[in-house]
Amino acid sequence: MEIRQLKTFWTLASTRSFSRTAESLNYVPSTVTMQIKALEEELGVKLLDRLGKTVVLTDAGYQFLPYANKILNDIEEARHVSSQSGELTGTVIIGADEVLCTYRLPALLRLFRERYPRVRLLFRPLSSHNLKQSLREGQADVVFMLDEPAVSVDLHTELLLDEPFHMVVSPDHPLASRSTLSIEDFHGEHVLLSEKGCSYRNYFYRTLLKKGADSLTELEFNSAEAIKQCAMTGLGIALLPEMVIKGEVERGELIVLPWDLSEIRFATQMLWHQEKWISPSFRGFIEMARSVLSH
Incomplete structure (x- = not known):
């Protein structure tokens, strides 16, 4: 079992697409297919099914995903501990709607860059209705939304600040x-x-x-x-x-205007996929977002 196979499986479980996984990992689609096939042969189980253009995890795939996530997280932490500088490294892909991009995130992004200069931040401004889908398709690691509080079955949602x-x-x-x-x-x-x-x-x-x-x-x-x-x-x-x-x-x-708006609640919210691999750099970003945006 190879680390790259686990990373490919984890990415495929997030994007549910061979083509998007290949693009994300800079592979050709046949490489993704080959790595998943090799992993399934070693484990002796089928991890996913292809239904048209959509990838669906099997029961074995759902059971294996937390273990792959833990292994990848442990490896990333080991790399961090063993690095000479001890600084966080890696990439965090962020999405947000236009309002939060303009009025809430600049201070957070500036502070994070100052504290963790070796972490690469990629920002994707997205329309409100595309934010959650970007997490489900693996196009973003974390998104920020200005919305009514809601519960999702597949996305972790964290309320940071009520917004009048x-x-x-x-x-x-x-x-x-x-x-x-x-x-x-x-x-x-x-x-x-x-x-x-x-x-x-x-x-x-x-x-x-x-x-x-x-x-x-x-x-x-x-x-x-x-x-x-x-x-x-x-x-x-x-x-x-x-x-x-x-x-x-x-x-x-x-x-x-003297018009009562108290019946509805809006908040700045931070979301990521519940199956998302939380690397040290991603964890550092989440913690700083909580600190900067929650007051």
Whole structure:
């Protein structure tokens, strides 16, 4: 049994794709097939089935995966201990939505680079609806999402920080001076929305459209920064995280509307696949993320 065979099996179990595994490990697909076949012959069991283009672990494959994960983790730790410098090395692939990429992650990435200069950080900005899939397909080690708390059967989800949201308008907007609002006040208004599939876009619909607002004009953007700038010019009503608008609200450039948003909870969350091999460099990143982002 060879280490490279275990790494290939573990990667294939994460990506569920021979082609993506080959690309990740810089192999040709036939090499992946050969290594898995050799591992199965040595173990005397079938570890996976190919169903069309999808790879499915057999019962034996599921039972063997934790052992492969432990062996690979022990090897990585041994390499770390035996290295002369004792510094963490390796690669961590990170994904995040646009808001967290802009407002939460820069401080974390800078501090991690300063403390662990030999660890290579690869960052992939992804749309909200692609983040979880990137973990399931092995395209990212860890992702950060701004979303409602949820439980997943195959992904480890860790809540780091609650994120308040506000509806905001420019100071000269007709609703800016109102001390109270009813759903009728939103009739005919322009609303500035994030991309389809975004959790807080869906919440906007729940709080306005489903409560009876009608004749709304929707303007869609793929950037929270663009939504904020358009709201500041008086183009319409925006629903944005407090971290995005805090400075503008303090300076009076945006006005928070008196609309109750307490019924829903959003949070910055960190996710990785439950079968993910936690290397020392990955563990170091997780621990630092908890420290930097949880307060």
